[in-house]
Amino acid sequence: MTGSFDAVIVGAGQAGPPLAGRLTAAGMTVALIERQRIGGTCVNFGCTPTKTLVASAHTAHVVRRGAEFGIDTAPPQIDMGRVRARMRSVVASSRDGLEAWLGGMESLTLLRGKARLTAPDTVEVDGETLTAPRIFLNVGARPAQPDMPGIKGMPYLTSTTILELDRVPKHLVIVGGSYIGLEFAQMYRRFGADVTVVERGPALIPREDPEVSQAIRGILQAEGIAVRLDADCIALAPSSEGVCVHVSCDEGVPEVHGTDVLLAVGRTPNTDDLGLDAAGLSADTRGFIPVNERLETAVPGIWALGDCNGRGAFTHTSWNDHEIVAANLLDGADRKVSDRVPGYALYIDPPLGRAGLTEAQARAAGHRVRTASRPMTRVGRAVEKGETQGLMKVVVDADTGTILGAAILGPGGDEAIHGVLDLMTAGVPAEGLAWAVPIHPTVSELLPTLIGDLI
Known part of the structure; x- marks a missing residue:
């Protein structure tokens, strides 16, 4: 198919679909392109599945604490197959609802495939050419895969692949002591795994104030999670147990042996194969597409929304990105990223x-x-x-x-x-x-x- 549209949106994450709704309601013809799953990270690999797992882990924790409240209960038996099935059901329901919403939008063409910019107003999708005076990039991000020593050839989990586990690891070692890593740490500890968190810095979630960071560490350690800080020489190696994580810390043994390792060391924007140069764009050193306060790129007629613009890494900021763009484009407003309270x-x-x-x-x-x-x-x-x-x-x-x-x-x-x-x-x-x-x-x-x- 070759065609012209009023707007092309690349990516059906948390900004793309609602923006398509605003644009089509305003009478525009819109092409929305998604190469994986409708809903992006939040629905498929982030908020929805992880918070569903958190709910299951919380239930197990409450059962274990029953005696504290005068209620005698048997120790919970964790069936990860059923836990995963519930998660998949919640994810599928969310995604199906989103797809049904998109299917009801008049003047919307939904395309499945890999998109690539070939000019400032042109996008190719698996050999098909689409042109539009307005292009919106909502391509999201993926788990970062660092080039740490020993990683080649070593099996490891990411925040995406760990969602497919149908078992509880005997000992899960998590590299990365920030938001994603800590959620999985407590979750799997409550499912019954031994858990060790290895953090390169001197504190967990170092962007928080020290008393908050220390309190979080205390909460996790009270549940039996081991925390290793100042790990400035992290490397992976095979072990008789499964994996050995080499660390260099002021205290404790110099290595941690586990059955599984989760790398939770940040996320990388999905911009490396987008053809930015063909449209006159370039990413910064971290792969983000620079935008101004109105989310406009350096090329007129191209906007970047969501995780790929480096102006927010959350579902709610991605949603707000679409609100900013739609208000400015359709309502004559002058909304800016700096207007929102983080x-x-x-x-x-x-x-x-x-x-x-x-x-x-x-x-x-x-x-x-x-x-x-x-x-x-x-x-x-x-x-x-x-x-x-x-x-x-x-x-x-x-x-x-x-x-x-x-x-x-x-x-x-x-x-x-x-x-x-x-x-x-x-x-x-x-x-x-x-x-x-x-x-x-x-x-x-x-x-x-x-x-x-x-x-």
Whole structure:
């Protein structure tokens, strides 16, 4: 097929389909190209499957703790075949719903195949040529595969391939102590595996403030997860058990032996085979496509959305990318990436919810700050649930009273943080939260208390 369209969207992740919906509703003809699975990383390899597995692992953990709540239960028996089947069912339902939505869009042509730019207004898909004055790149990212010593010829898992396991590893060694690695660490520990996390840096999730990072480490270690930090010479080698991970640490043995190894060391944009040069584009040193505040590339008529632009690596930022582009293109708006307040979550249990800047980031940006924090041992709701690990913290500009950021590591932290996100988005100063009358007993009710300590 050779044809002309008003717009071509490459990639059916979290930005592509809703953008197609906005464009077709505005009367445009749109071609949407996907070479793998509709829904991209989130639906197929990220949010949906991993949080489904987290739910199964949480259920096993609750059963084991029954006696603490006066309920005698037998130790849980983990059937990973059934756990995986449930995950696949949830993923399939999400993907099917998305495909049905796309199938109902008038003026949309959905193409399956590998897309490649051949000119600023031309895309080839498996030998077919499509032209359009507007091209939107939503090609996503994949697990990074580092060139570490010993990796060639060694079997290893990634955040994608580990989803296919129908067994519990005897000893899972995870290289990478950030968000993806830690979620799998706790998950598989709760499924019954011995787990060791190997992190090159001096702390887990080092972008967080030290007290948050330390609290997360304590949560994981309390469940029996071994943590090896300052591993500055990581290498893989065969072992009688399966795999040997060489490390160089200030403390502990110089190597860890496990049956399986998961590499959770970041993600790489899917831009290397996109033909960027033919369209006059180039990626940066990490493979991201540079964009401006409106998500426009250096070539007029080409936008980059989602993980491939380096301006956010989450489903919600990808979705917001489509909102920015659609509002500017169709509604005459002037929306920018810098308008959004950064927020994200770490889905260990209890989860971490993060809004805005950490204290360190705020100080580095030149703010004079005041902070307030409270351990979960002093939050009634956490005590009642028997989940007292973690803390909550808020960062406020000392001169203006503006809320700069907050972290909630505790029960429902991923939900409770939205109160702060919403206030920051609305531009409400900290004082506006101090006199709220929150519901008791909740975790969120302590936010006004924290703010009250600062004004």
